[in-house]
Amino acid sequence: MRDVRILEIKQSVFADNDRQADELRCELKEKGVFLLNLMSAPGSGKTTTLMKTIEALKDKVKIGVMEADIDSDVDARTIAKSGAKVIQLHTGGMCHLDAAMTRQGLEGLETGDVELAILENVGNLVCPAEFDTGASKNAMILSVPEGHDKPLKYPLMFSVCDVVLVNKIDVLPYFDFDMDKCREYVLMRNPNAKIIPICAKTGEGIDKWTNWLLEQVESWRSKS
Amino acid sequence: MRDVRILEIKQSVFADNDRQADELRCELKEKGVFLLNLMSAPGSGKTTTLMKTIEALKDKVKIGVMEADIDSDVDARTIAKSGAKVIQLHTGGMCHLDAAMTRQGLEGLETGDVELAILENVGNLVCPAEFDTGASKNAMILSVPEGHDKPLKYPLMFSVCDVVLVNKIDVLPYFDFDMDKCREYVLMRNPNAKIIPICAKTGEGIDKWTNWLLEQVESWRSKS
Numbered sequence: 001m002r003d004v005r006i007l008e009i010k011q012s013v014f015a016d017n018d019r020q021a022d023e024l025r026c027e028l029k030e031k032g033v034f035l036l037n038l039m040s041a042p043g044s045g046k047t048t049t050l051m052k053t054i055e056a057l058k059d060k061v062k063i064g065v066m067e068a069d070i071d072s073d074v075d076a077r078t079i080a081k082s083g084a085k086v087i088q089l090h091t092g093g094m095c096h097l098d099a100a101m102t103r104q105g106l107e108g109l110e111t112g113d114v115e116l117a118i119l120e121n122v123g124n125l126v127c128p129a130e131f132d133t134g135a136s137k138n139a140m141i142l143s144v145p146e147g148h149d150k151p152l153k154y155p156l157m158f159s160v161c162d163v164v165l166v167n168k169i170d171v172l173p174y175f176d177f178d179m180d181k182c183r184e185y186v187l188m189r190n191p192n193a194k195i196i197p198i199c200a201k202t203g204e205g206i207d208k209w210t211n212w213l214l215e216q217v218e219s220w221r222s223k224s
Numbered sequence: 225m226r227d228v229r230i231l232e233i234k235q236s237v238f239a240d241n242d243r244q245a246d247e248l249r250c251e252l253k254e255k256g257v258f259l260l261n262l263m264s265a266p267g268s269g270k271t272t273t274l275m276k277t278i279e280a281l282k283d284k285v286k287i288g289v290m291e292a293d294i295d296s297d298v299d300a301r302t303i304a305k306s307g308a309k310v311i312q313l314h315t316g317g318m319c320h321l322d323a324a325m326t327r328q329g330l331e332g333l334e335t336g337d338v339e340l341a342i343l344e345n346v347g348n349l350v351c352p353a354e355f356d357t358g359a360s361k362n363a364m365i366l367s368v369p370e371g372h373d374k375p376l377k378y379p380l381m382f383s384v385c386d387v388v389l390v391n392k393i394d395v396l397p398y399f400d401f402d403m404d405k406c407r408e409y410v411l412m413r414n415p416n417a418k419i420i421p422i423c424a425k426t427g428e429g430i431d432k433w434t435n436w437l438l439e440q441v442e443s444w445r446s447k448s
Contacts, residue, residue, distance in 0.1 A: 042374055043370025070378060072376040075377075095348070123265070124319075149296075150266055154294060174394075
């Protein structure tokens with residue numbers, strides 16, 4: 001098992017985050033690094049989904065993971081078990097990552113031959129949605145126990161995401177979660193959003209998600 | 225059913241939130257209004273817990289509820305069904321409420337004869353913990369599907385809360401949630417925290433919570 005490195009991220013001083021994000025995206029394009037920004041509420045299953053994603057894609061694409069957290073390194077320790085390159089980013093209380101903070105993370109990760117860099121953002125449905133990290137695509141996880149009404153209550157998060165993974169579908173029988181209403185509310189916020197029901201624990205639906213992701217990486221890298 | 229009023233909260237201009245919070249707490253003390261600040265991640269069951277809380281306490285104490293949300297009024301509409309006085313606060317994208325914003329909410333609610341005012345904060349485990357709202361007590365809900373490791377990852381939230389409700393215990397058999405570890409981690413962050421397992425859906429454990437809350441309200445009001 002790899003050692004887990006921890007990087008203390010400094011708060012960004014740049015007011016013009018959008019420009020910083022565009023610059024980072026251009027640089028990553030030149031380097032051939034596809035950056036996925038993965039967001040969700042606390043406990044929606046980001047790390048378990050990442051473990052299954054790495055398992056499915058590790059022989060097809062070189063993956064590096066940045067685990068952002070306010071404190072602790074439990075997620076990076078988990079990801080390290082997959083054999084993927086990983087770094088733990090400590091945000092020092094900050095509730096999101098912006099482009100400059102993401103840049104620090106990528107430098108700490110030392111992308112090198114990494115083709116797919118994944119940022120596991122801070123567990124939060126509000127603030128991370130407000131800051132473009134420079135990612136090629138934004139993904140978010142909504143888990144069944146959270147309820148199908150979340151797109152009504154956290155509109156920006158659902159607007160900025162290219163794909164919404166509806167996780168923990170194995171517990172659908174135990175919750176009042178209406179998948180049709182969920183789809184309706186997500187598409188109300190973002191008519192172009194791809195919605196994929198998954199169960200990260202059992203692996204159900206993970207192939208649909210990783211196929212979609214691999215297509216994005218390949219199409220993005222071929223357009224350089 | 226009462227009409228749901230919606231108040232657009234203005235962003236606070238006060239830099240010294242702690243002083244504002246202390247001032248608000250003093251004023252509420254004079255008015256005999258106990259303010260509970262209820263926090264959690266999205267979808268942990270704040271509104272369902274509130275419904276059960278109102279049901280249990282409505283004949284013992286006069287309750288008013290402020291439902292903070294970035295958008296939508298679904299929670300206030302639900303609470304209105306309980307017959308409790310309720311107002312919906314729209315934070316306009318803000319991820320938390322500070323003391324000045326809470327003051328606006330209380331003015332909008334028109335506390336009058338309210339003895340127990342409850343603020344349902346924005347669903348977020350990060351930012352709301354950083355701002356003293358002027359509340360008499362802070363409560364938070366951690367739901368079983370989120371996992372027992374959350375106190376490791378969101379340290380401040382667990383440090384500032386007087387009580388932690390562990391909700392959705394009816395689904396314990398379907399999740400890898402270790403209640404002993406949860407207690408250990410919560411108490412590591414805050415040795416004085418009261419931990420109460422509940423199921424807001426079925427009502428299990430709600431009496432322990434409402435008894436605790438009523439004791440707090442009575443002890444606080446008697447000390448004026």
